[in-house]
Amino acid sequence: ETPADESDVSLELPTLGLNRRDFMKAGAAAGVMGSLAGCTSLAGSTNSGSENTPHSSSGDVPSHIVPPGEHDEYYGFWSGGHSGDIRIYGLPSMRELTRIPVFNPEQAKGYGFDKKTSDMLEEAGDYTWGDSHHPSLSETDGKYDGEYLYVNDKAHGRVARVNLTYFETDAITNVPNVQSVHGCCIQSPDTEYVFANSEFRTPLPNDGRDINNPDKYVSLFTALDPESMEVLWQVEVDGNLDILDTDKDGRWAIASAYNDEEGVEIEEMTKNDRDFVKAFDVPAIQKAVDAGNYKEVNGVPVVDGTKSSSLNKGDNPIVRYIPTPKSPHCVEVEPNGKYAMVAGKLSPTVSIIDIEKLGSASDPKDTIVGQPKLGLGPLHTTYDGRGHAYTSLFIDSQVVKWDIETAVNSPKKSEDAILGKIDVHYNPGHIQAIQAMSTEPTGDWLVVLNKLSKDRFLPVGPIYPDNDQLLYIGNDKDNETGGMELVSDHPVYPEPHDAIFASKDKISPAKTWDAADYEGEKEYVKESNSRVERIDDETVEVYTSVKRSEYGLRDFTVKQGDEVTLTATNVEGSQDIVHGIAIPEHNVHLALAPQDTRQATFTADKPGVYWVYCTYFCSALHLEMRSRMIVEPR
Ligand code: CUK
Ligand code: CUA
Incomplete structure (x- = not known):
């Protein structure tokens, strides 16, 4: 076709x-x-961005409209920003398919309401929100393998992992010694580490001792084990750390950074004309850790990667400091791993780092092999796999398409590299093309995450939606936009920061739970095993099966003041038959997918009758699907 x-x-x-x-x-x-x-x-x-918008393109743009009953080509994983979640969209339709709560307790999916997820949130600091910015998909051999998604929490210095079989957050690590994790990504090509940049400099340890001594503030680069999610080691650096990407060979992690001045006021942070991108030589750091070359702070080995460190003297420094114009925003490595692009933000340029030179150049500044001038406020860069880069221009409200090799080879004439510009609406932050963070970009669709929507949608009060715009980039043309075409607008709830897209054949979600995946943690409650067990005078365990349209227990009786632990299994085998368990006036809500078991613990402190009901509309007898909790007075 x-x-x-x-x-x-x-x-x-x-x-x-x-x-x-x-x-x-x-x-x-x-x-x-x-x-x-x-x-x-x-x-x-210009219509307000639904999938029903007719698209009068020049005719060589494939439809972004997915007809009823058909599936999208790609999964999109959006970070929800200070909503704390991950949103799943289908592309190119841009339909929202579901959300995965991560740092935010969320009632629709019972996240933070059942024992497993509420324990996890509690152990990760017991915060009720987070600020998710940078989702990263696990890779095998440089390709997305559909196992996990990792994402940072800028608000509380955490890293979370989402299991992509169950589309559920299964681990959150509260990273010691850091206050804010901003940059976060896996190590390509085989997910040997997850890396996290702490953005805010704080005293190490931050225990009140060095509050008034900014010289003692540090920023840390952290490595986590992607399986256990334990923190393996940290590297202390000069200046702030910001956003992060890795090469494609498992050696370099490259971080943008600002505030080399190490100031605490904005005037101090932006005084100098230069800042330094940090390139971390991961195997060399691991070697230093293995050799015991670190100090331990709060149980974590912290390696000295500052400019004056002995580990940075000689020919093989563990951290290379590469000078760039001040306050660069981001680093994105292109799909074949040759170059890392550092967007200038305050400078109209993107600095091109030749990754091979990181190990060989005697002067770090020689690793920069191009610095095209692209427009005002360059923030993020993405790729089509055909040698082109696409950079968002925050101040110009544009996307610029440019040719990478031309920018490298004609450094004096950057306009030669520019292939076209397109207006977007308005003030784009991240920009992401399909599979551009892996070695397999598809080069067809690109999403621009605009921070402001201004006049693009029906007004909805003073907090506006963002505007995610879909562009088609599959045509290279000799016109004003270089062939880029704006296809559709999509209002989004605040405030997605970034997104990552994978072909649908790379993701294999489960249709129902497999009880073997939680065996041992909790009992699978068969219908015949529904029961009430009194443990002692103040503790009761309630076990119930759940199916259309009844609970295994039609009623259960506890005493006022009892601590009740409810264990419930959805014994249905059919996909899409989800049941809920809500207990009024007790703040209890479980969402049970087929074959799943969840637990909730609460205190039954008010005598009376409570109608336990199902929250998912599961059958014609959904309303009648009830049980009675009877709380007897003491
Ligand atoms: S970002 Cu997080 S504040 Cu460009 Cu990924 Cu700016
Ligand atoms: Cu079960 Cu509604």
Whole structure:
């Protein structure tokens, strides 16, 4: 099927739903936007961003509309920012498929309400929110393997792992010695480590001793074990650390950084013209740790990676400090691992680091082999696998497409490298193309995560949605945009920061739980085993099966003041038959997927009758699906 054929289908479908008013609205909006932006590709995409938006492209853009009953090509994993979650979208439709709560207790999925997840959140610091920025998919041989997703918590210095079989957060590590984790990624190509950058400099240890001595503040680069999620070691550096990516060979982790001045006020942080990107030689650091070359702080080996460290003298420093224009924003390594792009933010340039030179250049500044001037406020870069890079320009509200080798080979004339620019709406942060963080970019779709939506949607009060825009990048053209086409707008709830996309055949979610995956942790409660067990005068254990449309226990009796532990198994074998257990006035809610077992512990402190009910609409007798908790007065 050719792209043109698919496009025809897309034009037919949505037209059916358009009435005269829609046409008028679209026309008026297109006029306004056109005069503002002077960009023809806007005309087809000014409607407020649903998948029903007709797309009047030039005909060689495949449809982004996924007809009813059909599936998307790609999974998208969005970080939810200060919502603390991960959102799953289908691409190219940009339909939201589900959300995975990570740092945020969330009632729809019972996350933070059952024992397993509430214990996990409690052990990770007992915070009720987090700030997730950078999702990273586990890899085998440089390709996404569909096992795990890792993500940082900027608010509390944590790293979480999402199990992609069950689409559920299964581990959160509260990283010692750091206050804020910003950059976070796995080590390519085989996920041997998960790395986390602490952004905020704090005294080490942060115990009140050195509050007024900013010289004693440090920033740490942390390595975690991707399986156990334990912290393995940390490296202390000069300046702040920011965002992070690795090479494709398991050697270098490269971090953007600012505040080489080590100030605490903004004026101090931005005084100098230079900052230093840090390239961590991971095997060399591991060697120093194995040789005992560290100090231990709060149980973690901390290696000295500051400029004055003895480990940084000589020909093989463990950390290379590469000078760039001040306050660069991000590092993204291109798919074949040759170059790392450091976006300038305050500088209109992207600095191109030749990764091979990291090990050989005698002067770190010689690792920079190009510095094209691209536009105002470059923040993030992504790739199509055809030798092009795409950089978001925050201040210009544009995406610029450029040719990597041209930028390397004609360093004096960066305009030669620029292939085109497209307006986006508005103020883009992250930008991500399909599978661009792996060695297998597909080069077809790209999403721009715009921080502001301004006039793009119906107004909804003073806190606006962000605007994620879908671009098609599969056509290289000699026009104003270099072939980039804006396809659709999508309002998103605050405030996604980044996203990562994988082909649907790389992800194999379970359809039901496999009880073998939690055996030993808790009992699988068969219908015949539903029961109440009194442990002592104040402790009761309640076991119940759950199925359409009844609980194994039609009622159960406890005494006022009892601590009740409820264990419930959804014994259904069919996919998509989820049941809930809600107990009014006790803040109890479990969500039970088929074959899953969950536990909740609560105190039955008020005598009376409580109707236990099912929250998932599971059958025609859903409303009648009830049990009675009877709390007898003492
Ligand atoms: S980011 Cu986290 S605040 Cu560009 Cu990934 Cu800016
Ligand atoms: Cu079970 Cu509704």
